Amino acid sequence: MTTDLAAEHHDELRPLMFSIAYRMLGSVAEAEDVVQEAFLRLHRTPAEEVRSVSAYAVTVTTRLAIDQLRSARVRRERYVGSWLPEPLLATDVESDPAVRAERADSLSLAFLVVLETLSPVERAVFLLRELFGYDYDEIARIVEKSVVNCRQIFTRASRRIAAGEPRFEASRERRDDLARAFFAACETGDITVLEELLAEDVVFDGDGGGKAPAIARPIQGRVQVARFLLGIIRQVATFGGRLEPTMVNGQPGGRMVDAEGRLAAIFELQIADGQVRALRNVLNPDKLRHLGPLVDPASLPGAGRRPREG
Structure with a gap:
């Protein structure tokens, strides 16, 4: 009997996959499309070929989001007026696995706008490291770069974010x-x-x-x-x-x-x-x-x- 990993782990993995895709893209619709495509790929992959369902899901989601963002950035250059991310309301935010007390501001529209200053790969490396706590070996595998290169990318991205990072009320x-x-x-x-x-x-x-x-x-x-x-x-x-x-x-x-x-x-x-x-x-x-x-x-x-x- 074939195990459908996508169906078996859907409810467990979806919040994490959407959290990554939404921060990468700043678009609810595009993030939903990425998550759906990632689940379809997981569904089509034999269970014996997946060592870690979570690692597979995050890898595919991130790579799809990088490809989507490269395309989206071209469209945004022709966007009429200011571009802002698609908003989320309270119930969506509460299910976000990256929203901890010390990182609650990482989902704000203001912060997502600053993320737009990063290239797609820089954005992926920064988010996976800073918000989701992945180590450099995992990130290197996901974005298909060397560990040394990922460290350099993260340092460069962190400096850019720090230069424009919005302030928020501490209390x-x-x-x-x-x-x-x-x-x-x-x-x-x-x-x-x-x-x-x-x-x-x-x-x-x-x-x-x-x-x-x-x-x-x-x-x-x-x-x-x-x-x-x-x-x-x-x-x-x-x-x-x-x-x-x-x-x-x-x-x-x-x-x-x-x-x-x-x-x-x-x-x-x-x-x-x-x-x-x-x-x-x-x-x-x-x-x-x-x-x-x-x-x-x-x-x-x-x-x-x-x-x-x-």
Whole structure:
């Protein structure tokens, strides 16, 4: 009787495989495709040829993700506007095997954006070593490089990540308190309080992908961001919509929904040093489909329009 390793180990392996693929690609849909293809390959491989099911799954997932990322990077060079990763909500994050207390920020949109500065192989080596704890011998086998080369790749990648790595609030309690104050100010429209919660050089970035109204380039500065944000909330309210706090990629964030609860946008807050330092807003419907029914972007005239100067 032939053992179907893919079926037997599916529930055990899938969280790890998706965790690797998603961090590599920043795309839920592409990560799902990679995981599915990896399971199909495991299904087609005779059990006697697989020494370690986990090692096989991680190897195939990583190699497929590297190939997919090489292709995706070409498409991203032609992407309309800012590119942001596809967001995950709380239930997806809770099942991520790499999210430990000391590495919880590794799933944030902010951190995934920094990972984009790495080449596909650099990204794989860095993630496997830094987040998933694989030793260099294992990583060398997975990416088909020498151990010495993998050490060099990791050192180079670590320096690049350190140069752009976003800061986060060390105290989760303080972070969550500030997020609650932020959403309270948004609800009441208190621009004075909102400005106090924003860092002086706060940045608001938006990803519409040319398929939803979004800002052409990031907005910077507490006054500009506060005015723009409250303007968006007023626009949402005109069609009976609302802003709902939620957790996005392990960080405080919000859902903008219409009167029927259909999703218009997801944004993540980056909080550090007692202030909101950045907001990343995903409006591209292709990046939100996995989160439920969506608002028709065409029904949101003016949403995401850059405010006039002055």
